[in-house]
Amino acid sequence: MKFNLELIKNKRNIIGFSTVLIFLSLLGILYSTFNTSYKKPINLGMDFVGGTELRIERICKEECSNFSPDLVLENLRENSKNKNLLNNIKLQSQNNNKLISIRTPYLSIEESNNLISNLDNIIGPLNYESKDTRLIGPKLGKRLLTNCVTSLLVSLIAISLYITIRFDKKYALFALLALFHDLLIVFGIFSWLGIILSVEVNSLFAVSLLTIAGYSVNDTVVIFDRIRENLKSKKEGYNETIQLSVNESFRRTTFTSITTLIPLLSIILFGSYSLFWFSLALSLGIIIGSYSSILLAPSLLLKD
Amino acid sequence: MKKRQGWLFFIIFLLTLSVYLLINYPLQLGLDLQGGSQLTLQIIKEKGKVTRDELEAVNSVIDKRVNNLGVSESNLQTLGGDQLILELPGEQNPLVASRVLGKTALLEFRTQKEGTSTDLKTLQLQRFSIKELIKQYSFVEKSQNDDNFLNVIQDDLKDIEQELNYSSTSNDLYGKLIDIKKYVDKEITNLFIKTDLSGKDLINAGRRQEQTNSNWEVLLTFSNSGGEKFAEITKSIAGTNQLLAIILDGESISEASVGNQFASTGITGGLATISGNFSAENARELEVQLKGGSLPLPIEIVETNTIGALLGSKNILKSLYAAISGLIFVGIFMIFNYRILGFVSVLSLVLYGFFNLALYSLIPVTLTLPGISGLILSIGMAVDANILIFERIREELYDGNTLTRSIDSGFQRANSSIVDGHITTLLSCFVLFLLGTNFVKGFAATLGIGVLISLFTSLNCSKTILRFFTTYQSFRQKNLYLPRNNFTQ
Numbered sequence: 001m002k003f004n005l006e007l008i009k010n011k012r013n014i015i016g017f018s019t020v021l022i023f024l025s026l027l028g029i030l031y032s033t034f035n036t037s038y039k040k041p042i043n044l045g046m047d048f049v050g051g052t053e054l055r056i057e058r059i060c061k062e063e064c065s066n067f068s069p070d071l072v073l074e075n076l077r078e079n080s081k082n083k084n085l086l087n088n089i090k091l092q093s094q095n096n097n098k099l100i101s102i103r104t105p106y107l108s109i110e111e112s113n114n115l116i117s118n119l120d121n122i123i124g125p126l127n128y129e130s131k132d133t134r135l136i137g138p139k140l141g142k143r144l145l146t147n148c149v150t151s152l153l154v155s156l157i158a159i160s161l162y163i164t165i166r167f168d169k170k171y172a173l174f175a176l177l178a179l180f181h182d183l184l185i186v187f188g189i190f191s192w193l194g195i196i197l198s199v200e201v202n203s204l205f206a207v208s209l210l211t212i213a214g215y216s217v218n219d220t221v222v223i224f225d226r227i228r229e230n231l232k233s234k235k236e237g238y239n240e241t242i243q244l245s246v247n248e249s250f251r252r253t254t255f256t257s258i259t260t261l262i263p264l265l266s267i268i269l270f271g272s273y274s275l276f277w278f279s280l281a282l283s284l285g286i287i288i289g290s291y292s293s294i295l296l297a298p299s300l301l302l303k304d
Numbered sequence: 305m306k307k308r309q310g311w312l313f314f315i316i317f318l319l320t321l322s323v324y325l326l327i328n329y330p331l332q333l334g335l336d337l338q339g340g341s342q343l344t345l346q347i348i349k350e351k352g353k354v355t356r357d358e359l360e361a362v363n364s365v366i367d368k369r370v371n372n373l374g375v376s377e378s379n380l381q382t383l384g385g386d387q388l389i390l391e392l393p394g395e396q397n398p399l400v401a402s403r404v405l406g407k408t409a410l411l412e413f414r415t416q417k418e419g420t421s422t423d424l425k426t427l428q429l430q431r432f433s434i435k436e437l438i439k440q441y442s443f444v445e446k447s448q449n450d451d452n453f454l455n456v457i458q459d460d461l462k463d464i465e466q467e468l469n470y471s472s473t474s475n476d477l478y479g480k481l482i483d484i485k486k487y488v489d490k491e492i493t494n495l496f497i498k499t500d501l502s503g504k505d506l507i508n509a510g511r512r513q514e515q516t517n518s519n520w521e522v523l524l525t526f527s528n529s530g531g532e533k534f535a536e537i538t539k540s541i542a543g544t545n546q547l548l549a550i551i552l553d554g555e556s557i558s559e560a561s562v563g564n565q566f567a568s569t570g571i572t573g574g575l576a577t578i579s580g581n582f583s584a585e586n587a588r589e590l591e592v593q594l595k596g597g598s599l600p601l602p603i604e605i606v607e608t609n610t611i612g613a614l615l616g617s618k619n620i621l622k623s624l625y626a627a628i629s630g631l632i633f634v635g636i637f638m639i640f641n642y643r644i645l646g647f648v649s650v651l652s653l654v655l656y657g658f659f660n661l662a663l664y665s666l667i668p669v670t671l672t673l674p675g676i677s678g679l680i681l682s683i684g685m686a687v688d689a690n691i692l693i694f695e696r697i698r699e700e701l702y703d704g705n706t707l708t709r710s711i712d713s714g715f716q717r718a719n720s721s722i723v724d725g726h727i728t729t730l731l732s733c734f735v736l737f738l739l740g741t742n743f744v745k746g747f748a749a750t751l752g753i754g755v756l757i758s759l760f761t762s763l764n765c766s767k768t769i770l771r772f773f774t775t776y777q778s779f780r781q782k783n784l785y786l787p788r789n790n791f792t793q
Contacts, residue, residue: 109402109608129339129614137606140344147739155735159728166724204674207736207744211681211751214732218725222692225721252695259637259691260684263630267677270625272618274336275677282681 003250007243007299014299018181018292025188032191042187043194047202048145050138052107054116057099057130058123064097067123075122076115100126106137148206155210159217167224170301175220178297182216182289183209189284204278212285215260219293223249227298239302246298257290311768319655322662329665334672334746337620339613340393342742343402346606347386354386354601361600363388368596369404388603389742398608400589408553408602409593411503414496415537416546416559424495424547428559430464431488437461438481457481489555496549496556499537502598505530509594511587514579520587521579524594531574538562539570550578552590623676630680631657634687642694644773644784649690652766656686659757660750669753675746682754685729689762692725693718698786707780715767722763726755 007014029041038044046053058064069091076089090103100119107115112133120126159179164172186209193199227245236244264286267279335342347354347362363382370378370390379391390405392398416424437457454477461480465471468491472483508525526534541548543564550558558578562571582590611619631653638646660679664671697714701707733755736748773779 129612131612135608140606151739214729259687266630
C-alpha cells in the first residue's frame with residue numbers, strides 16, 4: 001500500500017485547479033456583494049444583523065394538517081399591533097408541517113410572545129416546551145460582527161507570526177498561501193450557498209474559519225517538516241525528495257483528516273440542527289485543507 | 305519497566321478520580337441543553353467607555369433586582385466590560401425579568417410649580433383619556449379587528465392631539481397612542497420642580513392591597529435623613545393647592561395633595577405610600593425595582609434566547625448520539641488500520657473522554673451545544689497524535705527493528721511534531737476564548753482543553769497501555785501490529 005502521487009508531473013494541473021477554485025470563490029463573493037438583495041460578500045445571518053427567529057412545534061394527533069404559510073401570515077398581520085415589523089416576516093414549515101420557523105426583524109420579548117400566542121390561535125395547539133426563540137438587537141449584531149472579524153484577524157496574525165518564526169521564509173510563505181487558499185474557498189462556497197440556497201452565516205461560521213485555520217496549518221507543518229528532514233539527508237534531487245516526502249506522509253495526513261471528518265459527519269447526521277452548517281463548514285475546510293497540504297503547498301515548493 | 309508500572313498506576317488513579325468527580329459533581333449544562341432563557345443586557349453610555357466601577361454598580365443593582373424577583377437558580381455574569389448576561393433556567397418567563405430589569409427605576413419626588421393647577425387638571429384629564437384609548441385599543445386587538453371601533457379610537461386621538469397642539473410622527477395607531485402618552489407624561493412632569501429627595505433615600509419598599517378596592521399600593525420607607533427631607537417637603541406645600549408628585553423614569557405615577565394638618569411639621573415617620581391604581585403584578589415589579597435602587601446607567605436588552613426544556617433534552621440526546629457514533633466509527637477505523645495499536649488508541653480515547661468530562665466538572669465548564677461540538681471535534685484531533693506515532697512505529701517495523709525498539713523510537717520521533725502541530729490549534733482557541741461571545745467561548749474552551757489532554761493521553765497513556773500489552777508474550781507478535789497484506793509484501 002505504497003502511495004505514488006506524481007506531484008512533479010501534475011504541478012500545473014494542481015495549481016490550475018486551485019486557481020479555478022479561487023476564481024470561482026471570488027466570483028461568488030463579488031456576485032454576492034453586487035447582485036444580491038443583501039449586498040454583502042456573504043449572506044450575514046441574524047447574529048450579525050439582528051432579528052428574531054422563532055421555532056416551535058405543533059401538537060398534532062397523528063399527522064399535522066397542511067396549511068398555507070401565506071394565509072397564516074395574513075392572519076398574523078391582522079392580529080398584530082405593529083404592522084411595520086411584520087412586513088418582513090418569513091414563515092416556513094418543516095417535518096411534515098410539524099415544525100414552524102418564523103423570521104422577523106428585531107422584536108421585543110413581549111412582541112415575540114404575542115406573535116407566538118397569535119400563531120397558537122391560528123394553527124395551534126403549539127408545544128411551548130419545544131420553543132426556540134432568539135431575539136438579537138441590531139446593535140449587538142454589529143458588535144458581534146466586529147468581534148468575529150477581529151478574532152479572525154488576530155488569530156491569522158498570530159498563526160502567521162508563529163509560522164514565520166518556526167520555518168524559513170519560503171516555507172512560511174507557502175504554508176500561509178495554502179491557509180488563505182483554504183479559508184477563501186470555504187468562504188466562497190458559503191457565498192455561493194447564500195446566493196443559491198439563502199444559507200446564512202452566523203458567529204459559528206467565524207469559529208469554523210478559525211478552527212480550519214489552526215487545523216490546516218497543522219497539516220502543512222507536518223508535511224513541510226518531513227520535507228525538511230528528507231532534504232537534510234539528500235538521497236535524491238530536490239523535486240524528487242519533495243515528492244517522496246509527500247508520499248511518505250500521505251497516509252498520515254489522509255488518515256488524520258478522516259478521523260477528524262468522522263465525528264463531524266456524525267454531528268451532521270445525528271446532531272442538533274443548529275450545528276449543521278457549522279459542521280459542514282468545518283468538514284469542507286478539512287477536506288480542502290488536506291488537499292492543499294498534500295498537493296498544493298508542496299507543489300508550490302517544486303522548482304521548474 | 306518499573307517507571308512504566310508507576311505510570312500505569314497513576315493512570316488508573318486518575319481514571320478512578322475522574323469517575324469519582326463525575327459522580328459527585330455532575331456536569332453543568334448550558335441553557336441550550338436544559339432549557340431556559342438567556343438575556344444579554346447592554347449598558348448604554350452616551351460618551352466614553354463604561355468604567356469598571358460603573359459596571360460593578362449596574363451589576364449589583366441588577367443582581368439585587370434578580371434576587372428580589374425570586375427567580376430560582378439564576379446566574380448573572382458580566383461580559384466584555386459593558387454587558388451583563390442573565391440566565392434563567394427552566395420555564396421561567398423572561399418577559400417579567402426583562403420588564404423589571406430594563407427600567408432605570410429613577411424615583412424622584414417633585415413639588416408642583418405655583419399657579420399651574422388648571423394646566424395640571426387639563427393634562428391629567430388628557431392622560432386619563434389616552435390611557436382609556438390604549439385600553440380600548442388592546443381590547444379591540446385581542447378580540448377581533450373591528451375597523452369601526454378602530455376609527456372611533458383614531459378620531460378620539462385626533463381630538464386629543466388638537467387639544468395638545470402636538471402630533472405624533474409614528475405611522476401606526478398603537479405607536480401614536482404610546483407616543484402621545486409619553487408627551488403628556490413629559491408635560492405633567494414639567495409642571496413640577498425637582499427636590500433633593502429621591503430613590504436613594506429609600507431603605508425599603510413593600511406593597512399591600514388597598515382596603516377600599518382591589519388595587520395595590522407600594523409602601524416606601526425612608527432613611528432617617530430621607531424622612532427628614534420628606535417632612536420638610538411636605539411641610540412646604542401642606543395646605544396649599546400645590547401637589548407632590550412621585551416620578552418614576554420621567555413618568556409621574558402619583559400626584560397627591562398634602563393636608564393642612566401637616567403644615568407645622570410636615571409628614572413625619574419616614575413612611576409614604578404610592579397608590580396609583582397598581583395591579584398586584586405592577587406593584588410587585590415596582591417594589592423589586594425600588595428595593596434594588598436605580599441603575600446608574602440605563603440598560604437595554606439586546607439579546608434574548610429562549611429554549612424549551614423538551615428541545616433541550618432532545619439536544620442532549622442528539623449530541624450523545626453524535627459523540628458516541630463518532631467515537632465508535634473512529635474506533636473501527638483505527639482498529640481496522642492499526643490492529644492492536646488501534647485498540648490501544650481506542651482505550652486511550654476512552655480515557656481521554658473521562659479525563660475531559662472530569663475536568664469540565666472540576667473547572668467547571670458549562671456544557672453547551674458548541675461546547676459539545678468542540679469536544680466531539682477534539683476526539684478526531686486526539687487520534688491525530690496516535691496516527692502520527694503509529695505511522696512512525698510501522699516504518700520502524702518495516703525497517704526490521706524489534707517491536708520494543710520500534711515502539712520506543714516511534715513515540716520519541718513523533719513527539720516534537722505532535723506538540724508543534726497542536727500549537728496552531730491552541731492559538732486559535734486562545735484567541736476565540738479571549739474575544740469570543742459566550743457561545744463561542746464554550747467551543748474554544750472544550751476544544752482547547754481537549755487538545756491539551758490529548759497530548760497527555762496520546763503520548764503518555766497510549767505508551768503505557770502499549771507497554772503493558774507487550775509484557776505478555778502473546779501480544780508481542782509483529783503481525784498483530786501490521787495489516788496482514790502489508791506484512792507479507
